[in-house]
Amino acid sequence: MTKGNYMKRRSMNKMRTVLKGMLFFVILLGLALSQFSAVRASVGDDAQLASAPRYDRTDQLIVKFRDRSIARASRLSHDRVNTLSAVAGVPLTHFRAMSGDAQVLKLPYAMTPAELEVIVARLKADAGVEYAEPDVIVHRMLTPNDTQYLNQWHYYEATGGANLPGAWDITTGSSSIVVAVIDTGLLPHADIDSNILDTTGRVVPGYDFISSTLFANDGDGRDSNPTDPGDWEAAGECGGGLPTVDVNSSWHGTHVAGTIGAIGNNSTGVAGVNWVSKILPVRVLGKCGGYLSDTIDGARWAAGLTVSSVPVVPANANPAKVLNLSLGAPVVCSAATQTAINEILAAGKVVVVAAGNSDMDASGYTPASCTGVISVAATNRSGGRSYYSNYGTVVKIAAPGGAQGYTNDSNGILSTLNTGLTTALADTYRYYQGTSMAAPHVAGVVSLMLSANPTLTVAKVTEKLLGTARAFPSGSDCTTSLCGAGIVNAAVAVLAVSTVPTVNAGPDQNVDPGVAVNLNGSTSSDDGTISSYTWVQTAGAVVTLSGSSTATPSFTAPNDLTGTLFTFRLTAVDDVGLSGTDIVDVTLNNAPPVIASIGDKTVTVGNTLTFTVTATDANGTIPILSAAGVPVGATFTPLTGVFSWPNTDTLGSYTVSFVATDSENAAVTDNKTITITVQNPPPPSSGGGGGCFIATAAYGSYLDPHVKVLRDFRDRRLLTNTAVRLLSASIMPIHRRLRILSASMKPCGPSRGGRLRLWCTALSIRRSFCFFFWRQCSLLRE
Structure with missing residues (x-):
């Protein structure tokens, strides 16, 4: 045996000795499903322990204290640990502080x-916990396979x-977007x-x-090398007893x-899926x-959150916008996990x-069952649920x-x-299967969506991602209650968050001043959802x-x-923050001037007639006034509009x-035509006891003073004289015979009228006789 093999065997024996006491492990989900039967072992029963699945046991606890000073401590005091051990009923050892103000404690086995x-x-x-x-x-979630390169049907079929x-x-991605791969670490690859x-x-x-x-x-614990x-x-x-084979x-x-980027x-x-965005490797497996x-610590750090632990972890200079976790354990989402997820989601x-x-039902697995995550099932080449998913x-x-x-x-x-x-050698490519392979497809698509529109919120990403999913094909054993909204549809999802809404401000208008x-x-977007309209006036006198x-505001056109x-x-x-603009022009028409109502005029001869003509223009200008048919002796002043x-x-x-x-525009006018009537004064109501018409005909005229003198002469002198009365009676027949001639008589001149008037008054003839002579006289109008 070589020294190298001896040291390797010794290291492995040491690891077996330490791990032999572990009683609660999570399944390696990528192993054959036959390996997943759970066999619980009795405490200290090595025979049963040897056959128990590794996810069935653990030698660590996560505990969070209510007292913040204790929760945030880098080390727990011996007294604190002893007190907690007494509560637990087993000896505990403080292992380290972790993110989220929680503490990791070691069990005795x-x-x-x-x-x-x-x-x-x-x-x-x-009460203090x-x-x-x-x-x-x-554990990771795949079944490893051998190297072979074919084509990537999973992208385009x-x-x-x-x-x-x-x-x-x-888009093929944006370098400003970072995707975290929270996994086994990463190898250099061309x-x-x-x-x-x-x-x-x-x-x-x-x-x-x-x-x-x-x-x-790798010979040590936490370090900066992923x-x-x-x-x-x-x-x-x-x-x-796991694994059962090497x-x-x-x-x-x-x-x-590789699937992501x-x-x-x-x-x-x-x-x-994304050719440009950055990859952040976070090693946790x-x-x-x-x-x-x-x-949990790795996920928090990947999102840019503070991680309190021993040893101290430096801040993440490149926080990820998307976190991919192709891993899990067969336990319901725990408080520590959900707390971390909540903080990560809150960070956007x-x-x-x-x-x-x-x-199995994913509701019994973490982090798949955590609220707010995008949990991804796996489909096969025909669009059905993968047998293991x-x-x-x-x-x-x-x-x-x-x-x-x-x-x-x-x-x-692939x-x-x-x-x-065992250790790394050369770059290659290989086909794997698993929900570990499905999740990075989705994470990659999300990174493309954010590359196209970096303002998207977590809620909007989720909404658009699920809302654009492709329906499961006919015959698929996947349904929306089993496998989610559908199969991820990258093209439609990216389009949904990158298409600027079409905006139409409406046709240009020509309007009259003063009108509403x-x-x-109008607008249109990828799905018709517009979140806001804003109108801004950019030219012209300010209007309200x-x-x-709203899409259809209104205003009153000013007089301009x-x-x-x-x-x-x-x-x-639109609802994903993309905006479109358009402009519309409104031009004021030339409104015609308007002359105010004048009305016909009537004036008594000898009197003065005066009135003012006014005109307005809705464009705010002053119309030019003129007049035609002005009688001799009358005047019209255009500047003031005064007729006199x-x-x-x-x-x-x-x-x-x-x-x-x-x-x-001189071609645009308004006109008003009126009739001016010059008339005699109105006749007297009676008066004069049948005396001469002259006594009342001129009443109110400029001859009025003379008439008063003559009336006084008539009443006091003539009408009291018997001879005059007889003369008046004798003249009446002549008046009747000549009466017909009155219609053809020409108007009298002033002197002639004056003589006739005096003569008639002196004789005090009857009104009808006087009328014969004075009917056409311009100075004595009936």
Whole structure:
């Protein structure tokens, strides 16, 4: 035996001795399903322990204290540990502080579920304990296969593929997006990054969170080197008689990372889902699996959260936006796990996990059953549920995971690997199957969605991812109650979050000043969901938009100059934060001027007629006024609109037209035509005791003073004289004979009228006789 073989055998014997006492392990879900029968062993019964599945026992507990000062302590005092041991009923040892202000404690040996149940119940009953749970062992979820390169049907085939080519037409990834692979670590690979430690390629600095040197297989515990040293296992090395045969290194994290992010279009090997985004390796699984507490710490760190532990873990300079956990254990999501998941989701990170490979309801597995994660079932090449895949209502979506009939069967998922059976040797590619292979398809698609639209929230990613899933093909044994919303549809999912909504602000408009204007915006998006509308005026006199946060606001057009332009921009934002814009112009028409109502005018001869013509223009300009048909002696002033006719001295009707001309366009006018009537004063009601008409005809005129003198002369002198009365009676026959001539008499001149008037008054003839002579006289109008 060589020295090297001797040291190797000695190391393995030491590991067997330590792990022999472990009583609660998590199943290696990638093993043949026949290995999954659970056989509980009695405490200290080595014979039963040898046949017990490794997920059945653990030698660690996770405990969180209510007292924050205790919870956040890097080390628990001996008194505190002794007190807790008394509560538990078994001696406990403080192992380390972990993230989330919890503490990891060692049990005296690996205990069965029955023992753990009793101890955990005792601790939970303690008033100072917030929660307590077993620190179970988690494992990778695949069945390893041999190397063979064929093609990646799982990306493009219509029935069982993920429809990636259409997504690549939109984006192949963004270097600003980081995807965490929380797994066995990562190997350098030419199709991913040939040097994963130089910080210059696709891979950003990761971390090794395995705290147990036995699991780590790299000679130490936690460190800054996430390189996968190999997780090969000798038969029986992991306790409970497992594995039953020697198991080669899986290079599981490298296979998962290749599916997420192998370089595409480089004429080498395979393509990943995302060709550009960064990969963050976080090592939590090693030989025989890994503790849940290490997985929780690793997930928190990957998301950029603070990890309080011993030794101190440096802050993550490259927080991931997407976390892929292709691992699990057959226990319901615990308080410690859910608390970590909640914090990660609150930080805006998407968590994608494998549903499990036990052909069981995923509600009994962690982290698949945790609230808020995207739990992924596996489908085969025909779109049916892979024979091993877990299922149930906690499953959110399905993705290609393959279903192989033999090692390296091309019906599996092809990705990056290494030829080494124990330690790493050379790059290669191999087909694996498992929900571990399905989950990175989804994580990769999520990273493409975020590359196309980095503003997406966790809720919106989930909504669009599930909402665009392809229906299971006819004849599939998958249903939405078993395998989630459907098979991941990369092209449609990426399109749904990257298509800018089409915005139409409506047709340009020409409107009159003063009218109500309605803007008619409309939009369309990938699914018709618009979350907000915003209108902003970008040109023209400021107006008040009513309903500016709707598609169809309105405003009142102001009184402004013809051709005034108002411009409005509509921005619509869809439910994934993408926005589109459009503008619309509103131009003011040339509104015609309007002359205010004037109405016909009537004036008594000799009086003065004055009125004002006004006109307005809705464009805010002052119309130009003019008039036609202005009578002789009258004037019209265009500037003021004042019409004036002093001492109207000509009886008759006069037609006058007023015109308002638009100051911006002389062809645009308004006009009003009125009639001015100049008339005699109204006749007297009676008076004069049958005396001369002149006594009342001129009443109210400028002759009124003379009329009063004559009336006084008539009443006091003439009408009291008998001779005059007889003369008046004798003249009446002549008046009747000549009466017919009155219609043809020409108007009298002022002097003639004056003489006749005086003569008639002096004689005091009857009114009818006076009327014969004065009817046509311009100074004495009836």
